[in-house]
Every structure is written in structure tokens, then in C-alpha cells.
Amino acid sequence: MLPPTDALLVLTTLPDEASARALAEKLVSERLAACVNILAPCTSVYHWRDAVERAAEIPLLIKTTRERYPALEAAVRAAHPYEIPELLAVPVTQGLTAYLGWLADSVTIPASPVPDAS
Secondary structure (H helix, E strand, C coil): CCCHHHEEEEEEEECCHHHHHHHHHHHHHCCCCCEEEECCCEEEEEEECCEEEEEEEEEEEEEEECCCHHHHHHHHHHHCCCCCCCCEEEECCCCCHHHHHHHHHHHCCCCCCCCCCC
16 A cells, blocks of 8 residues: 555646657556646746746646656656756645555556566
């Protein structure tokens, strides 16, 4: 069973739906995330290189664990089109026990079968 404090909600944004879908599928297929929600487009306003910028972006809500976060971060940095992607991990302090168990199971890499010595 996953203690609630080991679960993380990770936030990022992507510039378009195609890159958001690609990253979401990569993270889930590599068991770095149990689930990724791709949200509706939003407008982000931020400082970048001494100017106030505005951009349409696609937010992602990524569910993972503290143990898988370093690999998730590396995968996001490698695949993300931004020079400095938003990547914020928020600890989960409470949650439905069954959901947290599913989350933990979903990001656990199955053990390789032991070769038969016979």
C-alpha cells in the first residue's frame, strides 16, 4: 500500500495537443506515471527574458510517486520542447486508499521472471 505522502501530482504545460498527447503516452507507457490528464487549452502569462509573454498551452496533471519522480523528470526534460519546462511536484497528503494503491501498482516495474534452472 502506498502511503499518501509518497504520491505526487506533477504539473506541466505543453505548447500544443500533439506534444501533450505524446508526452502523456510516453510517461504512462514507461510506467513513470499512473495517469496523465490532458486539460483544455489555457492562456499562460509569464516573465521570459525580461518581457511579459502570453502563450496558449495545454496543461497536464501527472500522477506518480516520489520513487518514480527522478526518472519522470528526466523523461520530461528529454522530450519537452521548452528550454525550461514547467515541472512542479505537489505532494499528495490524502487520497482514496484504493486509488493510491492503484497508482503505486501502475508505476511499479514488474519484476523480471527468474530463469528456470532446469
